[in-house]
Amino acid sequence: MNILNASQIRNLDAHTIQNEPISSLDLMERASRAFVRWLCARFDNRRPLVFFCGKGNNGGDGLAIARILSAKGYGVTVYVVDYTEKSSDDFSKNLQRLQEHLTVHYIKEEKDLPKLTGEEILIDALLGSGLTRPAEGLLAATIETMNESPARVISVDIASGLYMDKVNGDDDAIVRPDYTVSFQLPKLAFMIPQNGPFAGDWLVVDIGLNETYIEKTKTPYFFTDKRSARKLIRDREKFSHKGTFGHALLLAGSFGKMGAAQLCGGACLRSGVGLLTLHVAGCGYEIIQIALPEAMCSVDIHEKMLTTLPDLNAYSAIGVGPGLGKEPQTLQMLENLIGEAKVPMVWDADALNLLSENPDLLKKLPEHTIITPHPKEFERLAGKSKDDYARLELARSFAGEHKLIVVLKGAHTSVIFPDGTVHFNATGNAGMATGGAGDVLTGILTSLLAQKYSPQDAARLGVYQHGIAGDRAAKARTKTAMIASDIVENMGW
Ligand SMILES: NC(=O)C1=CN([C@@H]2O[C@H](COP(=O)(O)OP(=O)(O)OC[C@H]3O[C@@H](n4cnc5c(N)ncnc54)[C@H](OP(=O)(O)O)[C@@H]3O)[C@@H](O)[C@H]2O)[C@@H](O)CC1
Ligand SMILES: [K+]
Structure with a gap:
């Protein structure tokens, strides 16, 4: 609209x-x-x-x-x-x-x-x-x-x-x-x-x-309501198989933050991906295998953090960031990822914080990568704004300059395309302002990218679905009591 x-x-x-x-x-x-x-x-x-x-x-x-x-x-x-x-x-x-x-x-x-x-x-x-x-x-x-x-x-x-x-x-x-x-x-x-x-x-x-x-009427501003979100959804064809829906790779979690990987992986699975592999630190192997039996696990050589990439050839989309930590070896892995990735990506959380500390890397991020900063992360990436209108304008020029899809999280999360178009989201509630909700979004977006949704459609649809699941979770649990795993539990149309 x-x-x-x-x-x-x-x-x-x-x-x-x-x-x-x-x-x-x-x-x-x-x-x-x-x-x-x-x-x-x-x-x-x-x-x-x-x-x-x-x-x-x-x-x-x-x-x-x-x-x-x-x-x-x-x-x-x-x-x-x-x-x-x-x-x-x-x-x-x-x-x-x-x-x-x-x-x-x-x-x-x-x-x-x-x-x-x-x-x-x-x-x-x-x-x-x-x-x-x-x-x-x-x-x-x-x-x-x-x-x-x-x-x-x-x-x-x-x-x-x-x-x-x-x-x-x-x-x-x-x-x-x-x-x-x-x-x-x-x-x-x-x-x-x-x-x-x-x-x-x-x-x-x-x-x-x-x-x-x-x-x-020409406008850069749009509202993703139920009607416009519905238009983006692709039906699952009768003769499809798990290969049809892609193979997602998530690079997430570290010692003490394996929950982020679990939430991200759970949401990825629940948004229709064919196959999911999580690449995790050694300490996360058993956690993920037990928590997410539908997912496969690739294990890093390091016990506590991610330092190396698995072979990327098998994957149709990559999500990176939740619970990653900011150690120098992890930064090295991100540099390698930018060099090697040939499929669409989602960058979130610590991956974004590492980008803001290393602006050269930011410049190398492949076009149409989806980044999902909350306002503080966006400020670290792009600088301060005097008010929220100014921040929106800054996000539009940032998306254009770096040719990225910026998902600026908050109430009415705005999805901003490189051409400056802004799509505000209709769904979601204040109960989603809770630890792990962002990890869930990264899982959903990676899943949609793996299913070959364009990055623009994946971002709009994923944000909408995330909000719907959050609204259902709030109904079931109240805004106060809901937690991020309730969002995962309430995924689906
Ligand atoms: N298309 C639609 O959606 C439909 C819209 N409809 C309705 O019309 C509304 C818009 O009506 P509106 O254009 O007459 O303006 P409104 O806001 O009533 O202001 C009146 C005048 O006040 C003045 N003024 C401005 N600021 C001022 C201030 N601070 N202190 C003092 N004065 C001030 C200014 O005149 P000025 O003094 O600047 O010449 C302004 O023209 C819209 O919100 C909706 O409710 C529906 O009826 C049907 C379909
Ligand atoms: K009024």
Whole structure:
């Protein structure tokens, strides 16, 4: 799914109005009904709803939503924040419609702000995609009132004060919603880690904007949701055999860190690879043979760490890094790997840390190798960034410069191609922020590469599957109690 910026969304809006055709007022009504459907499915009419509306179209949505919910028997109080003389046409029309049924209250100065009990549900319809500058004065005071109340807050389209596609200032007044119900498309702002508190649990409701126009609009940003992930999956043919699904090699584990190799290997097996060999330090031989009977073991000459490569000819993909340690002999092995590998690779964890300590090696990494840094590992590789938008930009130029596929791990993990395209992932949860979850991902990616998925598809699909398995694990165990091996146990579609 494409992610569009604010001006592209404005054009999309105009295109839909002109070509469907539909009036802008009817489109606002459709968007409002979509919001109402979501709200009614989640909240019954026992709690009072308090609306805070601005005077543009986001405020117009708020007024329309209030009217529809009031007709459905919800208790509705509406405040219009009177911060400007200007108002949009559709705001004015909806104000007139609402006033036929309900008295609207105006907030003209701070003393007009209501006292909230915390029992209400607050609807934030102050500012939407039309935000052009930080919210100040009366708007900022209203935002503060909402944020200070223990009441639940639901933002219409996007939290008021949050830019859709660029960084906010540290001191900007921004609503901190529990939920954001956004129209038609996910917004770039929702993908950015530092915006977590300003997106809440966000979701997208369909309002029938022109799909063809959305697909044709050029953007570097995409969202891998269920529909787009499904398109990447290849069925297992009836007449296939284990050779069809490749032979993966994992170089992982060291003394005290054999669990990383086990998790990585387990995930690799569970993502459909035909055969798996783990090359492990001597101390890992029995561990792996017992823990993963489906895998084969190749044993290093060193008892505690990996120092030498096995013959690489048998393998269709290689994953390296989890639990490797950073000893000089292991670094030597990585140098040899870069020289000898002729198949697609995934580099993770200590392999990346060794790369950042040896920038010459980084330059030699074969094109389209997948690297899977978390933010700290990425910082070691590419340097510091002043904010999360800047880090995304740095990752795009890094991927381009080194011709690598960068999987920047986090909530909405971003998969970045050498051409600068960014695919944010839909699945996963905070329960996955736990030791070993990254090793699981490396196993999955290596498995998909061994099955001859292109590195781009393997990265997007693997990250998506990893997240799905994590979501299932959280359901079974809760986010707090789940551990990385639960992710492996919950693999599969
Ligand atoms: N296509 C869709 O998805 C659909 C979208 N719809 C809805 O429309 C919403 C966008 O509406 P919108 O364009 O009227 O802008 P909105 O955010 O209401 O702001 C209003 C005006 O406020 C101003 N302003 C900006 N920043 C300010 C500030 N800090 N402090 C004070 N003033 C500020 C600025 O005007 P300016 O003063 O810059 O001239 C701006 O124009 C969208 O989020 C969604 O809810 C649906 O109805 C149907 C389909
Ligand atoms: K809003």
